[in-house]
Amino acid sequence: MELAPVHPGDRAPVEDEEGRQGERLQKVLARAGVGSRRVVEDMIDEGRIAVDGKTVLVQGMRVDPRTVQISVDGSRIEIRNDRVTYAMNKPYGVITAMSDDRGRATVGDMVGDLAKGLVHVGRLDQDTEGLLLLTTDGELAHRLAHPSYEVSKTYMAQVSGSVPRDLGKRLRHGVELEDGPVRVDSFQLMDTHAGQSVVELVLHEGRKHIVRRLLAEVGLPVTRLVRTAVGPVQLARMRTGVIRRLSRAEVGALQELVGL
Known part of the structure; x- marks a missing residue:
C-alpha cells in the first residue's frame, strides 16, 4: 500500500519552549542513530521515511518527538530519549x-x-x-x-x-x-x-x-x-x-x- 505524502501544511505546528515549531526531522533521526543528517535527507528524498503513517517527501519538516510516530523502511523507530x-x-x-x-x-x-x-x-x-x-x-x-x-x-x-x-x-x-x-x-x-x-x-x-x-x-x-x-x-x-x-x-x- 502506497503512503500519501506529507506537506508542511498538513498538521498544526508544535512549538517548543522558545517558540520554535518542533525539531527538524533530520535532527531527530540523526539523534536516534538512523544516520547523519545528510543520510537522513537522502532517505527522505527516496521516500523511505514516514511520519504518523504518511511518507515524507519534503525536506525541513519539523516534528514533536514526544508525540509523533516515525518509521524508516516500514519499521517503527523509538525516538524519545526519556524512556529506556x-x-x-x-x-x-x-x-x-x-x-x-x-x-x-x-x-x-x-x-x-x-x-x-x-x-x-x-x-x-x-x-x-x-x-x-x-x-x-x-x-x-x-x-x-x-x-x-x-x-x-x-x-x-x-x-x-x-x-x-x-x-x-x-x-x-x-x-x-x-x-x-x-x-x-x-x-x-x-x-x-x-x-x-x-x-x-x-x-x-x-x-x-x-x-x-x-x-x-x-x-x-x-x-x-x-x-x-x-x-x-x-x-x-x-x-x-x-x-x-x-x-x-x-x-x-x-x-x-x-x-x-
Missing part, C-alpha cells in the same frame, strides 16, 4: 522482583541503579531462565504484560521422556488445565537423547507456571526452562546475567506490536 528498555538473560535462581525482604537474589540486584524507574515486564519463575524485559515506560510494560494484547513468548524446554508424534497437534488444539484450557501457537521437537527431549513452544499465555503445568499435563515434566523471545525481541546469544539496551528499532517494534 533493556533485555536481560535472567539466571536460574533469581526472582523477578526489584527487591526482596527475605534476602534472595533479585532482578533488582542485577540492574542496580541502571535507570531510574525501571520495572520488569511480567515475570519469570525463580527456576526459569532467559529473556526478561525491563523498561522505564510504564504503558509499554503494562501492554506487553496484559493478556488482551496477546504478546507471544517463545520457550525452550528440556523435558523427561519421549515426545509423542501427535503432541504438537494436541497442544495446538488445546489442553484442559485446572484453571482453563491452554493452546500453543506452535510446537517443535528440537532434540532427543538418553530419555530427555528438548522442545520449543510459542504461546501468548501469561498464567503462572503455564509452560511447566502444560507439559506436565501431557506427561513431560520440565527439567529446564528458558524463555528465548518476547514478541520480536530475541535472547539470541546473550550470556546468562547479561543486560543489554534494546535498539530503537526493537523498541519501536514492541510499541507497534501493542498499539503505541
